[in-house]
Every structure is written in structure tokens, then in C-alpha cells.
Amino acid sequence: MSTSWFDQAIGLAAGVLLLTSVLLVWKRSLAAAVRSLAVQGVALAALVAVIGIYEGDPQLVAIALLVLALKGFLLPWVLDRSRVRIAAVREETPLLNTTASLLALSLLTMLAYLVSRPFLTLAPGPTSAAVPVGISLVLYGFLILTTRRHAISQLVGFLVLDNGIATVAFLTSGGVPLVVELGASLDVLLVVLILRVLTSRITAEFGAADLDDLMELRD
Amino acid sequence: MAVLVLLPLVVSLVLAVLTAALRTPLLCRYAGVLTAATVLASGVALSAAVLDGATPTAGDLLRVDALSAFMLAVVGAVGLTATWGGLTPPGGRTDAWTYSTLVALFLGAMSLAVLADNLGVLWVAVEATTIATAFLVGHRGTRTSLEAAWKYVVLGSVGVAIAFLGLVLLYAATVSAGRPTLSWIVLTQEHLALDPSLVKVAGALAVLGFATKAGLAPMHSWLPDAHSQAPAPVSGLMSGVLLSVAFYAILRVQAVVDPVLGPGLMRGLLATAGLLSLAVAAGLVVRQRDLKRMLAYSSIEHMGLLALAAAAGGTLALAAALLHVLGHGLAKSSLFVVSGRILATEGTTRISGIRGLLVRRPGVAVPYLAGMAALLGLPPFSLFFSEVAIVVAGFQRGLGGVMVVAVGLVLVLFAGLARHSAAMTMGGSPDAGPTPDGTSLGPQTPLVLALGATAVVGLAAGPLATLLAEAGAVLAGAR
Numbered sequence: 114m115s116t117s118w119f120d121q122a123i124g125l126a127a128g129v130l131l132l133t134s135v136l137l138v139w140k141r142s143l144a145a146a147v148r149s150l151a152v153q154g155v156a157l158a159a160l161v162a163v164i165g166i167y168e169g170d171p172q173l174v175a176i177a178l179l180v181l182a183l184k185g186f187l188l189p190w191v192l193d194r195s196r197v198r199i200a201a202v203r204e205e206t207p208l209l210n211t212t213a214s215l216l217a218l219s220l221l222t223m224l225a226y227l228v229s230r231p232f233l234t235l236a237p238g239p240t241s242a243a244v245p246v247g248i249s250l251v252l253y254g255f256l257i258l259t260t261r262r263h264a265i266s267q268l269v270g271f272l273v274l275d276n277g278i279a280t281v282a283f284l285t286s287g288g289v290p291l292v293v294e295l296g297a298s299l300d301v302l303l304v305v306l307i308l309r310v311l312t313s314r315i316t317a318e319f320g321a322a323d324l325d326d327l328m329e330l331r332d
Numbered sequence: 333m334a335v336l337v338l339l340p341l342v343v344s345l346v347l348a349v350l351t352a353a354l355r356t357p358l359l360c361r362y363a364g365v366l367t368a369a370t371v372l373a374s375g376v377a378l379s380a381a382v383l384d385g386a387t388p389t390a391g392d393l394l395r396v397d398a399l400s401a402f403m404l405a406v407v408g409a410v411g412l413t414a415t416w417g418g419l420t421p422p423g424g425r426t427d428a429w430t431y432s433t434l435v436a437l438f439l440g441a442m443s444l445a446v447l448a449d450n451l452g453v454l455w456v457a458v459e460a461t462t463i464a465t466a467f468l469v470g471h472r473g474t475r476t477s478l479e480a481a482w483k484y485v486v487l488g489s490v491g492v493a494i495a496f497l498g499l500v501l502l503y504a505a506t507v508s509a510g511r512p513t514l515s516w517i518v519l520t521q522e523h524l525a526l527d528p529s530l531v532k533v534a535g536a537l538a539v540l541g542f543a544t545k546a547g548l549a550p551m552h553s554w555l556p557d558a559h560s561q562a563p564a565p566v567s568g569l570m571s572g573v574l575l576s577v578a579f580y581a582i583l584r585v586q587a588v589v590d591p592v593l594g595p596g597l598m599r600g601l602l603a604t605a606g607l608l609s610l611a612v613a614a615g616l617v618v619r620q621r622d623l624k625r626m627l628a629y630s631s632i633e634h635m636g637l638l639a640l641a642a643a644a645g646g647t648l649a650l651a652a653a654l655l656h657v658l659g660h661g662l663a664k665s666s667l668f669v670v671s672g673r674i675l676a677t678e679g680t681t682r683i684s685g686i687r688g689l690l691v692r693r694p695g696v697a698v699p700y701l702a703g704m705a706a707l708l709g710l711p712p713f714s715l716f717f718s719e720v721a722i723v724v725a726g727f728q729r730g731l732g733g734v735m736v737v738a739v740g741l742v743l744v745l746f747a748g749l750a751r752h753s754a755a756m757t758m759g760g761s762p763d764a765g766p767t768p769d770g771t772s773l774g775p776q777t778p779l780v781l782a783l784g785a786t787a788v789v790g791l792a793a794g795p796l797a798t799l800l801a802e803a804g805a806v807l808a809g810a811r
Contacts, residue, residue, distance in 0.1 A: 231529040235527055281504075286512065290503075296456030297455070300460060304462070327483070330561070
């Protein structure tokens, strides 16, 4: 009985993670993208909390609160501020249209299930069954990074990638050691802040945050 | 002993905080030089301690073996060359406090990377180098430098994130083996029963990620942009030692993965990346139009050679790779410092815009030629010996075919670099000035010391030879 709520909670959190990523790829509105990212952060925190409660690990529950604060609130807030500041509304020129993006998503999801097989054979259970979701998020992050040209979209892609890695970490081993977790969280926060400043400067310099304008340096 | 280990980290942090808080001209000018000198002193002292048989540690996370001590000394030596050589002549403009603060933090992050025993902490430190250098690359605030900074931060952090995924999977493998750890010494010494299929994915991802940061092809596209747009001393630091620190991370990962899987996987990945890097560098150096981009592509070449040395494996190849790290770091940072002076005096880094430098500006041209001779691997410079040793080791360990192709590509690069350098220094000057200007536009001592050291260590290595052999054995002992 006690495992069944665990199974369901993990499944639910993983489902929300996957769903928010699909919404991210589907919608071109940047405001909607940032909102989806915030929901995704909350779902990731919930996932960590569920694992922490199930394993009776107070440290993991504390980390869940950190994840909630960072990925559920702080990072989306920074992104939203940046979006409002440069008055960015939509991703105007994605390299893939919506249909092709969704098709690519389904292919990437299948790929994720394929490469996750070692986990399923190594330690079968509800957490390893959800690992493909984490890998999917990593691949979606790559898709967004390679096909979206708006600076904010690129930031979103980077954060989806990071969420995917965190998902895999928590599902496979209950998270990396605390000092590494803290260092990695700080690094991600600083990278996002730096990219935010660069976005503002690029907008000021080029008149838009469309990265297709960044084409001066090449051989 | 723990004091020596913590010294470079504490000094860099304290100087960075002081510079940011006080912003006095003196601190803004010398914070970087002081940090680099501390790192070098600490590295040399730790090397001596390691040669005496000690293994200094500080807490659970920092541990200094021969490899760490050597790399710390390289970070210090290259850092000192770049920061000291990069000092503008007195009376010139003083650097902004942000610049000095970030340089001090950058040196501290690289020191942490080589001192960490924990692969996760190593990762955090490598990511921190991206953070510290982001605004250094974009320091000039021009359109091109913003573009370079954006590409650098996005590609750098995405690449390094992939390495993190690799480390996460490695950690998962240790969890299922019943001994959760990311400690390098535990991973290499305790022969944990790690799941091979998991380690295979983990190792490939970690190497792929750190290779992005090391500028190995095909993940190199950020490198020429970032290195050409950053201020000259920062280019010297990034090219001369940041790439090598990322390569050091690859070596540590390789030493963990090889005993579990055999050398096949890493050898295949590294040999491919190495040859590809040499080919990309050869293609783009030959028809290069910009001096700093040419030097950047030369760095990709040397990273390719290091990757080939790691692919060969064994004590000889690894010791040669480390000697190569030192020689390349000193020569490349000197050349970038000189490129900054060329930009200052000629107003351009376009190769076609720089002519007759030896006649008009011997104070700049002579160090440039000496540095280029070292970089091209002419004897007596140490790069000659390390390159020969890498090729010999490759043949010994069954990579003969790869080495033949590599030597061919290195010769193409040699021709390209030599042709451009000859054109800039000796080519006919359209408007030859009336009098030669011997001023050096900056301190010559660091360049003399760096290039002098490069010339001497190959012939008379002394205790360095023992240190290199021990560092090679630290890695090779694991396989």
C-alpha cells in the first residue's frame, strides 16, 4: 500500500515534467514559456520531496525546498523580469514550425526510452521507470537550444536541459552529494544572471534579442 | 600542509573581494599578478612536497597528488606570464576593478579545479571558470565581443552541463555498487563493481562535455570567437591554461573509466576528437586573416595533440602530454600578450595589416618570433621534445596510423603559422617608418622568463622529469 502512493506520486510528478516541456516546445509565447518553466520547477521539487519522504531522508526534503525556491520561483522570475525589460513577446523565427517540433519531440522521447534501458535492467522500480522522462527533458532542452533563436528561448532551453539532468540525478541516486548540489545550483543561477545581463546588452546594442543578428564572427 | 593547499583559493578570493570593495588603483593593477604568483609559489611548494612522498590534503574534498601539484604550478606560471606581461606601461589607463576581480576569481576557480579530489567539485570549478570569464570575454562591450561572450557562455555551460549528466550517471553507478562517491581516489583505488553499461554512457558524456570546454573539435566553435575578442591577457589565460584544465578533467575521467571498460572507448573518442581538431585547425590556420584567431586555432591544434596523447595512454604519453601542457601554456600566453601589444601599436590584428614588424618594431617582433618558434616546436623549446614523445608513444601503443596522419596535419599547420608570421614580421612594409621603434609596450621580463623556461625544461628538466613521470604514473597506474 505504501509503495502505491509512491508509484503514483512519482508518476504524477514525471508526467507534469513531461507535459510542461511539451507545452514549452508547442507555444511560441515567451510569457507562456516562462510560466511552463515555473510549473516544471515546482514539479521537480515535488518529485524530490516525494523521494525524500519515501526514503525518510530529511536532507533530501531540505534540498526539495531549495529546488522549489530556485527552479520554481527565482529562475523563472529572473527570466520574466528580463523578458519584460526587453519587451519580448514571441519567438518570431523558430527554425522548426510547431508541427515539426512536436514530431521531433515524439522521436526524442522514443530515443530517451531507448537509451534509458540500462537503468531499467539495473534497478527496476518506480524511480528508474521515470528516468526516461529526465533524459527526454535533456533532449528537449537541446531541441529548444538548437531551433529557437530568441535569447530568452535559449535561456529556457538551457534551464530545461538543466532540469532534465537534475531529474535524472534525483531519480537514479537521490541527488548528487550536497556540496556538489549547492555548487551546481549556484553555478546555474550565476550563468542565468550572466546571460540575462548579456541579453540586455545585446538588445541595447542590436535593437533586438534575436540571435540571428549575431553573425559577425566567423571564418 | 593543508595551508599550502588552501592558500591559492583563499588568496584569490580575498584579493577579489578586496579589489571589488576598495577599488584602489594599486589593487586593480596588481590583484591578478599577486594571485598568479601565489598560485605558482603554492604549486611549486606542493610539487616539492609530493616529490618528498607526501600527499597533502585539506578536508575530504581537496587532495594533491603529483598531477594536481604540477597542474597548479602550470596555472600559476601561465597566469603570471599573462597577467604580468599584460600590465600596461605605467601612466597608461588602469584596468577597471571588475576586470581584476574577475581575473583573480578565474585563477582561483582553475586552482580549485586541479586541487579537487571530488569529480563533482572539479565540475563546479570548471563551470565557475565560465562564469568568471564571461564578462572578461565581453569586457570591451563591442558588438563582436558581446556575440563572442554569448556564444561562449551558452556553448560552454551547455557542454559542461553534459559533463554533469555524465558525472550524475557515474554517481548512480557507485550508488548501485553500494559505495556512493565521486571521490577520484576512491573511484580509482577501490575497484568498485560499477555497472559497465552505465559507466560507458557516463564516461562518454563526461568526456564529450569537458571536450567542449577544452575546445576539441567538433565542439570548438566558441573558441576562436572568445579568444579573439577577449583582452589579450585573458586570451592568454584561456588559451594557455583554461583549455588544459578542461583537458585535465578528461584525464581524470579517463582514469576512472578505463579500468572498468578497458581503454577502447576513451581511445576511440579521444583519437577521433584529436584528429578532427588537427584537421579543423589546419584548414583554418592556412587561410586565416586575423592574428588572434590564428593563435586560437593553434590552441585547437595543441588540444588535439593532447587528446591523441591521452588516446595513446601509458606513462610516456601522459608525461609528454603534461610537458606539452606546460610548454604550450607558456608559449601561447606569451604570444597572446604580444598580440595585445601588436594591437596597441598597429591598431589592428588583421594579418594583412601588419607588415615589416621586425624592422619597425623590434621590441614587439623579437618576442613574437621567439614565442612562435617555441609554439612551432623548434628545438630547443620543450614543445619539440613533447611532440616527438607523443608521436613515439603513439607508435608504441598501436596508434601508428593515427600518428602518421597527425604528423602530416601538424606539418601543414607549421607551414601556415610560419608563413603568416614571416609575412607579419619580415614582409615588405608599405610605409616603412623612418626609425625603428625598440619600445616593448610592456614588461619584457615575464616573456623572457616564460620562453626561457620553455627552452630549458626540455633539455634539463631535473626534478620536473620526476614530477612528470610520477604524474603520468598517477593516471596510468589506474589502467
